[in-house]
Amino acid sequence: MTKIRRLLIANRGEIAARIIRSAREMDILTVAVYSDADLGASYVQQADRAVRLPGNSAAETYLRADKIIEAARRTGCDAVHPGYGFLSENADFATACADAGLVFVGPPAQAIAAMGSKIAAKELMAAAGVPVLPGVTVGNDAALQPNLAERTEAEVGYPVLVKAAYGGGGRGMRVVHDVSELLEAVNGARREAKSAFGDGTVFLEHYVESPRHIEVQIFGDEHGNVVHLFERECSIQRRYQKIIEEAPSSAVSESLRAELCDAAVAAAKAIGYVGAGTVEFVMGADGRFFFLEVNTRLQVEHPVTEMITGLDLVRLQLQVAEGERLPDEVSAASINGHAIEVRLYAEDVAAGFLPATGTVRRFDVPQLPGLRVDTGIAAGSEIGLHYDPMLAKVIAHGASRDDARRTLARALNDTRLHGVESNRELLIGILREDEFAAGDIDTGYLTRHAPAQLAASVRDPQLIELHCIAVALAGQAGRREQAAVLGTLPSGWRNVPSAPQRVVLSTDGRDVDVSYRFDGAELRAEVDGQALDSLRLHAARPDRVDLEVDGIRHVIDIDATADVVYVHSGLGCSVVTEVPRFPEPGSNDAPGSLLAPMPGTVVRVAVEPGASVSAGTVIVVLEAMKMEHTLKAPHAGIVSEVHAETGKTVDIGQVLAVIEEQSVIEEQL
Structure with missing residues (x-):
């Protein structure tokens, strides 16, 4: 038997931390690997040693078998645990570990190879008498089979599930309900599979609905x-x-x-x-x-x-x-x-x-x-x-x-x-x-x-108004704590009653206008012009507000940072920001701008300037966190500008294209 004394974990995040925990209990020393993006990750600090894999993307780091095996060699490891995802189901990696004298903590390479292709696995299971669904394979080459639509309808039948032949986790998976969707789904699945697993082969099988x-x-x-x-x-x-x-x-x-x-x-x-x-x-x-x-x-x-x-x-x-x-x-x-x-x-x-x-x-x-x-x-x-x-x-x-x-x-x-x-x-x-x-x-x-x-459904209908008034009261309590003089007086106090204190807060995609005033010990407050009934403030601190509304008492916890406030209570949770009293000038984005909804990498630009598009036309495909996200035209019109470039990264809110709406064009004519 081979005793494992030092283990390299060829993965990241929670699974790396999970493996470290069991290895430590067995007195096995652990070595973590990390990309530049994971420099500060907690699992790196939990391991006994760690080796940097230069780069950020998985393709540069966690999918590089040569770098991982070299890290194991440099640190004197006996074995490699692949975790899940990345190289965990890569038969070539298992073989390379064995060739390097490393124990691969997983099945033999031939078992991985037998199951690594879902197509070959289905054939093997069918031969063993296990029930399988019929399917059609689309290879890794650039050209699609000319009779793919006909074969799919005849041999599979709609709806069809498009799946990556290699890997898992839902990557490269699409459901197609009719032939008009087939080409786009297959091509998108192949790109996603290629990015995630290094092989764009997909297969189509009949989709069992709601199993x-x-x-x-x-x-x-x-x-x-x-x-x-x-x-x-x-x-x-x-x-x-x-x-x-x-x-x-x-x-x-x-x-x-x-x-x-x-x-x-x-x-x-x-x-x-x-x-x-x-x-x-x-x-x-x-x-x-x-x-x-x-x-x-x-x-x-x-x-x-x-x-x-x-x-x-x-x-x-x-x-x-x-x-x-x-x-x-x-x-x-x-x-x-x-x-x-x-x-x-x-x-x-x-x-x-x-x-x-x-x-x-x-x-x-x-x-x-x-x-x-x-x-x-x-x-x-x-x-x-x-x-x-x-x-x-x-x-x-x-x-x-x-x-x-x-x-x-x-x-x-x-x-x-x-x-x-x-x-x-x-x-x-x-x-x-x-x-x-x-x-x-x-x-x-x-x-x-x-x-x-x-x-x-987990939020009470009163959550927004009560959380917003609580944030306003916590804010005034914090300001009073910092007051250099007359700290016992409520904020906004005047000898002669004046206008209430007012703050505009943003939460759940809307702006909320909150006004409040203390008349002695009595609190009066309105949210969006509606008065809150029978208010009684039991306590207000920068981190907690104890507020009674119409005979019902609520304890609301406030966790404020420099730019956002996190609010928790029995009503639910919310995130609140204060709208500046004197906001910056508005956006200069042109009408019809298609904005990036998240940071990501452009994997496809489907249109060119001057193209006529209808509502729902694919404009740009982004990849983020190993998944593709298709951005479509929100309305019919003409593509007047395209700023997205294949292979380039974009930030959230960045203009990818501008689509002049059809009705606007007709008015100009």
């Missing part, structure tokens, strides 16, 4: 032992990426569990699987399931399996990599309770899940029984546009599904995440929604339930 996404955790050792560790439900997805996972699935009976798990073990044995892996299935309402893919790596959602079995899957990976047999507790594992995991992403839900960037000012999750947080961020972390926007995973375990659900909802409700937009409120909204609570879910859940409405 459940069920996967089975498998584990094998070098001695021929292969076991399953039950199933996980991963049906709550946005953009074909999982955001909530749980184990076990509430839709799987004991008999169905046996079928799924037996199929997964058979699939693993067919490819000589070693280490941790996942066999994924799509399951219809009738309980029939079809093979999707084998993920030859640890999954993002592995903590829910750990919490219902009590096993440390990373520790097991390292033990198997050292040549040990799977311990008896693995083959004898049983389901204990229920676990649910949510993925906390940096994204703007209301804007269609656009990735968000910024500096994390604060990240605190309350410590509750049965709660676990896996994260790679802390206060001060920079969230850029180069990598996946996942900030953390929050996982709850309980005796029942409802126990876990309630614990997780409360933990997220009380979480303080400042400095970057996130999907926190959406996750709370889902966890508290009736269908989810009843386990009535499928991959179409976020089609039936508008994400923006779910996120808004």
Whole structure:
């Protein structure tokens, strides 16, 4: 057996921190690698040593096998753990590690190669008797098959799912409902797959609408032992990426569990699987399931399996990599309770899940029984546009599904995440929604339930007015604390009653006019001209306001920075900024300007100046955080200017093109 004494982790963020934790418990020294963008990342400081990979993009750093192996050699490592994503399912990387005398903490290269192509994997599974869906392959070459549309309709049938042949995580995935959408979807998927995995091959298969996404955790050792560790439900997805996972699935009976798990073990044995892996299935309402893919790596959602079995899957990976047999507790594992995991992403839900960037000012999750947080961020972390926007995973375990659900909802409700937009409120909204609570879910859940409405449902209707008055009162309390003289008098005090104090605040996409005045101990206040009834101010500090409105008392926490205020109360959370009394002159952007909704890289410019476009015409395609975002014409007109250039990076709000509206052109004529 080979003993691992020093381990290089070929990954970043929360999974790097997760691997470091288990390795440290086994007295294995760890070496982290980091890009320039990850210079200040917390996982870098947690490792025993760290090696810089010059550059920012994944292609320059975490996807460079040569740089990673050189870093392992320089630091005297025995083994490399690839985590998930990046090079974790790259057979060539596994082979290169072996050639360099390094233990690859994962399956053999031939198993990765067998499953690395979803096309070859489907053929292998079909030969093994596992149900699969029919499909058509589109190669990595530049030219599309001339009969692609005909073949798709005849052999697959609409709707069609376009998927990257290599890699996972929803990259390069599109749903096509008719032939008019096929070409754009295939080309977009190929670009995205090429960027994320280095290979633009995609395949098309029939899309089962609103199924459940069920996967089975498998584990094998070098001695021929292969076991399953039950199933996980991963049906709550946005953009074909999982955001909530749980184990076990509430839709799987004991008999169905046996079928799924037996199929997964058979699939693993067919490819000589070693280490941790996942066999994924799509399951219809009738309980029939079809093979999707084998993920030859640890999954993002592995903590829910750990919490219902009590096993440390990373520790097991390292033990198997050292040549040990799977311990008896693995083959004898049983389901204990229920676990649910949510993925906390940096994204703007209301804007269609656009990735968000910024500096994390604060990240605190309350410590509750049965709660676990896996994260790679802390206060001060920079969230850029180069990598996946996942900030953390929050996982709850309980005796029942409802126990876990309630614990997780409360933990997220009380979480303080400042400095970057996130999907926190959406996750709370889902966890508290009736269908989810009843386990009535499928991959179409976020089609039936508008994400923006779910996120808004966790906010009380009075939130804006009460939070805004609280921010105004906290501000005046702070100013009085700093007053050099007469600090006991309220701000705005006059011998003769005068106009009230007034401030304009911006929150939730709107400006709010707040006015207030103290008449002795009595407080009078208006929000947007509407008086608040029966006000009583119990206390006001710069960081907390205790305010009673119409007989109902609210304690509102205020966390103010130089340019923004974060507000938390039992009503929900909000972010507030003060509108300057004397604002800068307005924007000089020309009418019809198409602005970048986020920082990103231009991967395609679809029009030229002078082109006539209709509403919905593709203008520019941006890539940010490994996903493509298509920007379309908001109205019919003429493209008068194009400022976007393929390969160039753009900032949020930057003008990409100007489209003169058709009605304006007609008026000028």
